[in-house]
Amino acid sequence: MKGTNNILLAGFGGQGILFAGKFLAYMGLLSGKNVSWLPSYGPEMRGGTANCSVIISDDPVGSPIVSRPDTLIVMNLPSLDKYEDAVVPGGKIFVDSTLITRKVRRTDVEVHYIPSTKLADENEMGTLANMIITGKMVKEVGGFELGDIDKTIDKIVSARRENLKTINRKAIDLGFSYAE
Amino acid sequence: MTEPVLMKGNEAIAEAAILAGCRHYLGYPITPQTEIAAYMAKRMPKVDGVFLQAESEIAAINMVIGVASTGRRVMTSSSSPGVSLKSEGISYLAGCDLPALIVNVQRGGPGLGGIQPSQSDYFQALKGGSHGDYRNIVLAPASVQEMAALTVKGFDLADKYRMVAMILADGTLGQMMEPVSISEPEAASTEKPWALTGTDCKRAPNIVNSLYLEPDALERTNIERFKKYALVEENEVMYEEYLMDDAELCLVSFGITSRIAKNAIVAAREMGIKAGMIRPITLWPFPKTALLAAADQCRAFISVELNMGQMIEDVELAIRCKKPVFLCNRTGGMIPTPEDVLAKIKEVNKIGGAQA
Numbered sequence: 222m223k224g225t226n227n228i229l230l231a232g233f234g235g236q237g238i239l240f241a242g243k244f245l246a247y248m249g250l251l252s253g254k255n256v257s258w259l260p261s262y263g264p265e266m267r268g269g270t271a272n273c274s275v276i277i278s279d280d281p282v283g284s285p286i287v288s289r290p291d292t293l294i295v296m297n298l299p300s301l302d303k304y305e306d307a308v309v310p311g312g313k314i315f316v317d318s319t320l321i322t323r324k325v326r327r328t329d330v331e332v333h334y335i336p337s338t339k340l341a342d343e344n345e346m347g348t349l350a351n352m353i354i355t356g357k358m359v360k361e362v363g364g365f366e367l368g369d370i371d372k373t374i375d376k377i378v379s380a381r382r383e384n385l386k387t388i389n390r391k392a393i394d395l396g397f398s399y400a401e
Numbered sequence: 402m403t404e405p406v407l408m409k410g411n412e413a414i415a416e417a418a419i420l421a422g423c424r425h426y427l428g429y430p431i432t433p434q435t436e437i438a439a440y441m442a443k444r445m446p447k448v449d450g451v452f453l454q455a456e457s458e459i460a461a462i463n464m465v466i467g468v469a470s471t472g473r474r475v476m477t478s479s480s481s482p483g484v485s486l487k488s489e490g491i492s493y494l495a496g497c498d499l500p501a502l503i504v505n506v507q508r509g510g511p512g513l514g515g516i517q518p519s520q521s522d523y524f525q526a527l528k529g530g531s532h533g534d535y536r537n538i539v540l541a542p543a544s545v546q547e548m549a550a551l552t553v554k555g556f557d558l559a560d561k562y563r564m565v566a567m568i569l570a571d572g573t574l575g576q577m578m579e580p581v582s583i584s585e586p587e588a589a590s591t592e593k594p595w596a597l598t599g600t601d602c603k604r605a606p607n608i609v610n611s612l613y614l615e616p617d618a619l620e621r622t623n624i625e626r627f628k629k630y631a632l633v634e635e636n637e638v639m640y641e642e643y644l645m646d647d648a649e650l651c652l653v654s655f656g657i658t659s660r661i662a663k664n665a666i667v668a669a670r671e672m673g674i675k676a677g678m679i680r681p682i683t684l685w686p687f688p689k690t691a692l693l694a695a696a697d698q699c700r701a702f703i704s705v706e707l708n709m710g711q712m713i714e715d716v717e718l719a720i721r722c723k724k725p726v727f728l729c730n731r732t733g734g735m736i737p738t739p740e741d742v743l744a745k746i747k748e749v750n751k752i753g754g755a756q757a
Contacts, residue, residue, distance in 0.1 A: 259573065262432065284660050
């Protein structure tokens with residue numbers, strides 16, 4: 222990731238949108254970048270849609286609000302409807318194709334469809350669809366070492382929960398190696 | 402400095418307060434600052450401190466008065482409607498010359514308003530907010546690192562001048578995470594011979610009181626207090642100048658909007674418009690001298706704020722209306738994009754303002 226990455230993650234509350242964002246922000250921090258993480262904290266997070274702005278940059282972060290993402294991760298249809306047009310031309314959209322059945326309408330962006338919720342169910346990691354789609358994003362956006370992933374997981378998952386580290390790592394790998 | 406960790410602005414305030422020696426937190430939950438109370442609830446018992454969720458904001462601020470009287474470092478935090486409830490107590494703290502740190506993580510108002518970020522308590526924090534002749538030191542952080550640093554600074558200034566220091570943040574700064582390094586500050590050793598610590602029958606009792614029924618005594622007290630305020634204005638002004646060396650347009654902005662303004666200034670400069678910014682870090686004392694100096698250099702000023710135009714009045718006063726001051730604002734919990742600010746810069750650049 223050279224320059225600045227403006228990432229927006231969006232989905233339902235409970236899908237782990239904020240956690241996936243925290244993973245990306247920490248990965249940026251551990252690889253020596255400037256980062257910011259800003260959640261939605263309105264009534265929507267109490268059972269509705271959740272979203273999260275993450276900026277990873279070589280320069281100090283100005284506004285932490287991502288209004289024109291170059292990378293969009295969406296895990297439900299209302300989020301795709303809401304943010305599809307906000308993506309900058311040439312940007313990347315990552316779609317959970319289990320939960321979003323329509324295609325992206327934009328033709329000037331790069332789109333990746335990952336059935337992350339289905340993959341999570343099949344691999345008995347029901348709550349980790351967020352990390353699967355994030356793994357795919359890390360692969361496609363590039364710029365990170367695989368070692369950064371382990372370091373990041375060590376940082377954000379409590380040491381008392383070793384089993385969670387393993388399964389988060391496995392979920393990210395699933396997404397990272399997923400062939401469309 | 403310790404290795405940076407990601408923390409929410411609210412958590413950074415709480416951790417910095419503990420490191421600054423605060424062992425008494427009295428509060429009442431309200432969005433978007435509840436993480437401060439949650440963090441204190443978790444941490445205070447581990448450092449033999451007191452976390453107390455009061456029955457209301459009013460109770461909390463009166464407990465703050467009690468702790469402050471004993472000379473201990475004490476803080477409370479709230480968001481806009483909650484700070485209104487505390488305002489009587491803030492006046493009493495001023496009238497008793499007591500140090501305390503008060504945090505306002507602002508949300509949209511007036512009334513119950515909303516829960517999204519705002520800077521519409523500028524007047525409340527700066528222009529009284531409660532009754533009587535008094536001032537608060539008002540600190541305006543613009544990053545999670547500054548949330549921590551200005552918390553420590555706030556305690557030091559409050560002790561040094563025996564007055565309230567207020568952190569005026571907003572919902573964005575409270576909720577966002579950024580890398581922050583917080584290390585133990587050097588212990589500030591402010592003697593507090595005025596504190597109510599028990600006489601041990603060895604000295605005359607200290608009295609903490611704001612009641613003066615004789616008007617000449619009250620006048621004398623107020624005049625003395627304003628000598629102290631004059632010292633604060635002389636010694637404690639903090640601000641950041643951003644690309645001001647050759648600036649022709651001067652943006653003035655604090656807190657979260659100053660970061661949006663920075664993006665817009667970079668974009669404006671790419672288009673050949675010489676914009677810069679003066680960012681007040683202390684809102685009181687306000688960086689009047691720096692602004693007045695900029696008025697000789699710049700054609701126009703743009704006040705960027707999250708309200709209907711409050712700080713703009715202080716900008717106009719500071720520059721003695723030498724140059725036009727324009728407003729770039731959103732309110733009610735809305736936040737301008739860098740593009741909105743850039744559009745205003747372009748508009749002001751076109752109409753020109755006065756000649757430098």
